[in-house]
Amino acid sequence: xANVTIRNLNKKYDGGFHAxxxxxxxxxxxxxxxxxxxSGCGKTTTLRMVAGLEEITSGExxxxxxxxxxxPPMDRxxxxxxQNYALYPHKSVYQNMAFGLQMxxxxxxxIEKRVREAxxxxxxxxxxxxxxxxxxxxQRQRVAVGRAIVRHPEVFLFDEPLSNLDAMLRVQxxxxxxxxxxxLETTAIYVTHDQVEAMTLGDRVVVMKDGxxxxxxxxxxxxxxxxxxxxxxxxxxxxxxxxxxTVSDSSGVLWADADGLRLKVPPQLVERxxxxxxxxxxxxxxxxxxxxxxxSDLPEYSFDTAVDVVEPLGNEILVNFRAGGAPMxxxxxxxxxxxxxxxxxxxxxPERVHFFDDKSGAAI
Amino acid sequence: xxxxxxxxxxxxxxxPMAVFILFTLFPFYWMAVTALRPDHELYRTWRQASATPFWxxxxxxxxxxxxxxxxxxxxWLWNTMLIxxxxxxxxxxxxxxxxxxxxxxxxxxxEFLGTAIFVTYLVPQTLLFIPLADIIRDLHLGNTPWAxxxxxxxxxxxxxxxxxxxxxxxxxxxxxxxxRIDGATRFGAMVRxxxxxxxxxxxxxxxxxFTLSWxxxxxxxxxxxxxxxxxxxxxxxxxxxxxxxxxxxxxxxxALLGSIPVALVYSFFVEYYVTGLxxxxxx
Numbered sequence: 001x002a003n004v005t006i007r008n009l010n011k012k013y014d015g016g017f018h019a020x021x022x023x024x025x026x027x028x029x030x031x032x033x034x035x036x037x038x039s040g041c042g043k044t045t046t047l048r049m050v051a052g053l054e055e056i057t058s059g060e061x062x063x064x065x066x067x068x069x070x071x072p073p074m075d076r077x078x079x080x081x082x083q084n085y086a087l088y089p090h091k092s093v094y095q096n097m098a099f100g101l102q103m104x105x106x107x108x109x110x111i112e113k114r115v116r117e118a119x120x121x122x123x124x125x126x127x128x129x130x131x132x133x134x135x136x137x138x139q140r141q142r143v144a145v146g147r148a149i150v151r152h153p154e155v156f157l158f159d160e161p162l163s164n165l166d167a168m169l170r171v172q173x174x175x176x177x178x179x180x181x182x183x184l185e186t187t188a189i190y191v192t193h194d195q196v197e198a199m200t201l202g203d204r205v206v207v208m209k210d211g212x213x214x215x216x217x218x219x220x221x222x223x224x225x226x227x228x229x230x231x232x233x234x235x236x237x238x239x240x241x242x243x244x245x246t247v248s249d250s251s252g253v254l255w256a257d258a259d260g261l262r263l264k265v266p267p268q269l270v271e272r273x274x275x276x277x278x279x280x281x282x283x284x285x286x287x288x289x290x291x292x293x294x295x296s297d298l299p300e301y302s303f304d305t306a307v308d309v310v311e312p313l314g315n316e317i318l319v320n321f322r323a324g325g326a327p328m329x330x331x332x333x334x335x336x337x338x339x340x341x342x343x344x345x346x347x348x349x350p351e352r353v354h355f356f357d358d359k360s361g362a363a364i
Numbered sequence: 365x366x367x368x369x370x371x372x373x374x375x376x377x378x379x380p381m382a383v384f385i386l387f388t389l390f391p392f393y394w395m396a397v398t399a400l401r402p403d404h405e406l407y408r409t410w411r412q413a414s415a416t417p418f419w420x421x422x423x424x425x426x427x428x429x430x431x432x433x434x435x436x437x438x439x440w441l442w443n444t445m446l447i448x449x450x451x452x453x454x455x456x457x458x459x460x461x462x463x464x465x466x467x468x469x470x471x472x473x474x475e476f477l478g479t480a481i482f483v484t485y486l487v488p489q490t491l492l493f494i495p496l497a498d499i500i501r502d503l504h505l506g507n508t509p510w511a512x513x514x515x516x517x518x519x520x521x522x523x524x525x526x527x528x529x530x531x532x533x534x535x536x537x538x539x540x541x542x543x544r545i546d547g548a549t550r551f552g553a554m555v556r557x558x559x560x561x562x563x564x565x566x567x568x569x570x571x572x573x574f575t576l577s578w579x580x581x582x583x584x585x586x587x588x589x590x591x592x593x594x595x596x597x598x599x600x601x602x603x604x605x606x607x608x609x610x611x612x613x614x615x616x617x618x619a620l621l622g623s624i625p626v627a628l629v630y631s632f633f634v635e636y637y638v639t640g641l642x643x644x645x646x647x
Contacts, residue, residue, distance in 0.1 A: 051545060103547030
């Protein structure tokens with residue numbers, strides 16, 4: 001069991017591409033840390049550097065108290081699960097799981113014991129004699145996980161392990177991985193591009209973009225208090241709505257104006273937004289912070305618009321419309337019947353409004 | 365769905381196929397018939413009333429007996445087998461390591477090296493034999509099996525390297541990365557994981573290399589002079605054509621016997637051989 005410390009980590013490829021920029025992370029013992037971001041954001045490169053499969057350009061990686069920069073992968077006491085499973089096609093399931101232990105010269109009975117134990121945890125006891133090509137995608141995934149857990153490593157590394165599974169199986173395996181982590185209590189670093197996976201699995205989540213860490217935090221913290229516009233837009237589905245507005249100060253009251261939209265800046269944000277008076281900033285509202293206006297809604301937090309498209313999902317209805325020159329989505333009660341081109345009045349929850357700097361994208 | 369008419373399938377598939385098979389197999393048939401034909405049938409004109417150019421009425425093993433008893437054919441067969449095997453093994457071992465390095469290791473000039481190896485394969489043997497003859501003489505290897513065992517790899521290694529490089533590239537990198545995390549060194553991962561997975565590719569490279577050295581003619585003709593040390597292709601041609609006399613029956617008997625080992629090798633490994641060329645690994 002160990003914590004993983006990453007200090008000022010950089011990766012520059014020979015071609016000059018700077019994939020990972022000054023990453024600092026402290027992954028605690030037994031923590032499940034998820035790295036998430038769009039493709040090319042450096043998350044996989046970071047993971048591969050922890051594994052020792054990619055050379056470190058500068059910075060330090062510590063597993064426990066030991067700097068592992070120059071240790072080969074085999075000496076880092078880690079186990080990794082790959083996206084394409086990377087099962088050895090010429091070995092049986094048993095041999096696949098035993099390989100790592102054989103390489104480390106474990107006695108035969110110990111190998112046998114550990115493989116059986118892992119197979120039981122994962123429910124693949126009946127498959128031990130099969131070859132990987134005789135297994136379904138989900139079974140291969142389990143074998144790949146089994147191969148990692150027999151080693152009892154200090155850190156698990158997962159590189160998009162669920163991406164090759166179909167949607168149903170992915171949800172099922174997601175739950176199993178979470179349960180497995182709770183049972184094994186081993187530090188885990190998990191890379192994914194799927195924000196739902198990140199939110200459901202991670203004790204904490206790291207959002208990355210263009211090689212930079214954007215924000216590190218618990219799932220609900222990322223959701224409720226995004227540090228910048230990128231995190232706000234990346235976490236949550238449907239994504240947060242953004243409208244570019246201009247702030248104006250009329251005798252002490254701040255207003256955010258856009259084309260056909262005039263909203264009062266909520267009192268809790270007035271102090272911080274005042275510095276941006278006269279400038280363009282972005283206002284961000286999550287779809288669930290919008291609702292159809294009723295009599296009790298204040299007019300300074302409401303606006304008129306027309307329905308564009310209605311997406312009835314059953315448990316909720318997503319209403320698409322335009323406001324302030326930008327497309328928006330509201331998540332509304334499924335009992336409401338709406339038609340395209342129908343005029344509606346939408347109100348927002350002033351407690352759940354975010355403002356972002358126009359240039360840096362940082363939250364205000 | 366389109367329903368094809370039967371006659372169309374016959375016209376566009378079976379008929380061209382039959383023509384093709386006839387075209388490729390006829391020389392072998394001719395070889396066999398000639399080898400089994402008695403001399404008096406061989407050397408009479410086709411215009412004779414009793415002539416049967418496409419089959420024989422009196423099959424005989426006389427030519428085979430002559431070939432095995434009056435010439436050093438069994439010795440040639442043994443020479444060819446030994447030389448082909450040794451040069452194939454040498455070339456495969458070198459090709460496996462070189463192919464792996466070119467496919468996986470990134471080092472300065474690796475692409476240039478790959479191209480350079482390929483270019484050496486393109487230099488015709490008819491040019492190379494002159495400098496090679498010089499080297500063989502300087503090393504005092506002339507007229508020994510080593511002359512061929514060491515010169516055949518000059519064209520076999522580039523060939524094996526390229527074929528195997530292509531095959532190694534189809535094997536997912538993650539396999540050896542996983543092995544390295546599992547506790548193998550880079551070399552260990554190569555030997556324990558990549559080579560076993562690449563067996564179809566290695567086998568087809570081996571079969572090709574074996575066939576190429578089995579059939580090789582020009583080096584064998586130049587570097588070997590004693591009748592006892594010759595290989596089948598050279599021996600048959602140089603000992604069974606005396607002046608302007610062709611011993612057709614024995615020539616064809618020799619050719620037939622000489623092609624059997626290669627045919628056997630192919631038929632045993634045909635499945636590996638096909639996957640080896642198309643290259644496929646499924647995790």
